Amino acid sequence: MSKSNRTDFSNPSTFILLGVPGLEAAHVWISIPFCAIYAVALLGNFAILFIVKTERSLHGPMYYFLCMLTVTDLVLCTSTLPKTLSIFWFNSREISFSGCLTQMFFIHSLTVMESGYCVAMALDRYVAICDPLRHSTILTNSMMAKISLAVMLRGVILILPYPLLASQWPYCRTNIIPSTHCKLMSVVSLACSNISISSYYGLFVAFAVMFLDLFLITVSYTQILRVIFRLxxxxxRLKTFGTCSSHLLAILAFNIPALFTFLTQYFGHNMPLHVHILMANVYLLVPPMLNPIIYGVRTKQIRRSLIRLFIPRKN
Known part of the structure; x- marks a missing residue:
């Protein structure tokens, strides 16, 4: 491309988020379920945090890990949806260069953390069922703090190269992102330098996190099922397995959209763009909405506390 026909975005001040290209006329209608999902996610997750904080019977490893997962969900959906709604409602499409990279970092690091907390909760269930007499001595407060720190550091260390590399790329094509938020592949597509290292690294992180975490969860539940079938x-058997059901449903709620989004992103090149964008939003919004519902319905202590919270007993 000749210099006369080339626009230099080597350090763009802003990016333009288009929302859902091809469905601009339906933006307001699309915003209704998005807003409803966000409201349910906020209400449900804050209720979980409040209940675990106030109910002393819930002060245990499983519920502490649940709180960490809840905080991760809240930050994850809040890092994207307010900007998405501003695009849908007010046509506010501009996002600063640094704001875009920050949003990209939060999206990817928090999804890695969420996967890590699912592994931590699988570890808790493994110890509680396979070695119950040592549960309180193995999963002490200091051990849970170390596990939580490891999960957070893994998310930060693995994802930090993304914005660092993206900040160094030259952007000479356009500053328009056909999406509702800034994610790695959306920004990568705008760069005009050799971004093969970033693409390979992104694939490595996706495969390493997804398959390593699923492998660890599978190993944990294989041992759990062996113990359950010996009862x-x-x-x-049903009572013991019931203590794991909430966690298993939460794993499915996170991993099924994640796997589908990953496959369509890298291999679904023939799918319409708006399908990719809507699936990416489902991946970021549905697990934060479903997790408090799953634990509220399937966990007896939380369910009773929720009933007391929203339907106080009459004197």
């Missing part, structure tokens, strides 16, 4: 009665 003498059907009622004992």
């Amino acid at each position: 003498p009665t059907k009622d004992a």
